[in-house]
Amino acid sequence: MLKLRLLFCVLLVGTLSDAAAQVSGYLGKRLVVKTDLVDYWSFEGGYNVQAEYLFARRHSLQCEFQTKEIGYDNYLNRSIQGIRYDTDDPAQVNSWEGVIALRHYLSRALPAPKGLYAYQQFAFGEADISGNYVFDNFENFDYKVADADYWSVELGWGYQTFLLGRIAIDVGFGFNYSELDAGEFNLVLEDIRYRHGSNLIQLEERLQFFGLSAHLGVGCLLF
């Protein structure tokens, strides 16, 4: 609830541009609605909606909501409390994420939201995870985790341009650090947690949650 209030406050501040502001946007248009194609390619299901609003000459705020559905294989290569190896069935993760990103456009001469930018984003969400393991005695262990907390921070760079004055093309990549906290199930889900953050490559498996992610946004410049 606190996060939703924070999101609301940030949106409110973003829309309170003073009347004399010299924010031109793209020929007077400052709101872009997009979707990320890399997420559709990376995950088995879900959707992604993004809205970017230019609140200053070189800064914009992007709010994003996405759901993911994906199956992760559990490769537990050591025995933990009698769990020896995984089953053929992947763990199923269904999650939602809210993302707030602040973009800083690098060119002073060409007005945003066109051009190269650096961004910083914070994501939060929840995940429902279900799967099973096989014990040493070949007994199946089914588990189900509801509303596991998820958060990530990401830093990256990108480029946005517009075709025909309306169609937005937004490409970028970033480094992120994420955590999926499933409480008492963290140990069992060790192989899943680190892979939940980025949509491209995960670095340093098990110990850290660093990853690389990419985005290819396609959308429309509204007003």
Added chain:
Amino acid sequence: MSRTTMSLVVISLYFFTSCTSTNTGMLVETAKEENLCSLEKIVLIDPEVVLVDNRKQEKVFFATDRIERVLREESQASADRLNIDLVTYDKETLANTEVNFYNELQHLRYQILRSNLTQEVKSARQEESTTFWGSLQQPHTREFAKDPSISPAFGYLAEQYGTPYFAVQGVYSEYIPIQWKRRITTLVFFPPFGIAQFLTPNTNTFYYFIIADVRSGKVIHREIRLANNRASRQNLKLMIYDSFNVALKNH
């Protein structure tokens, strides 16, 4: 690594990336507040484009007809969007009977450009721009300490053209040599900066826009910007719209 530490690292890196801005810039200078008034109608005198290839020892100048046409069209389109009555007098599109252009406007254009070269103008930072929110909302804007002046002999043009505001506008775009050693070194040691450099075209485009008030004989608005981009229609129309918007909001 704790969440707090990680957040601090990311925030520090974010401000670090802000420094990846290439050598693009923009400077707006306006007249003193008492000399400002609303820009409803502007006469634009002969927009000029220069395209140069500086990659070889001898400079090569390119034909500019197409870009000049783009400049005219996009200036008119931007003025229409912002409800500015813009009248452009251009030697390429004039009828032979428009002798006033050669007798008066060309001289005025020369005066406006000359006033920026020959007069020492010290400018002071506007108070409004010093606040954090103001600096986010406005480009780097300064106020003339002493407004640059042009000859008062052109005052009669205000009545003749129905406005005291006459403007000159132009684009200077140059291809510059690529510094491969610098780019590769930066890419190896500082990949984010290097990638930004590789994505940046090896072109500098300067854009200027100056407005003078012939009644008072003063330059009331001056803007210059430098972009590391080609002088394409897409880039020019964004710069022109922004330029007109900034001029309109400043007056």
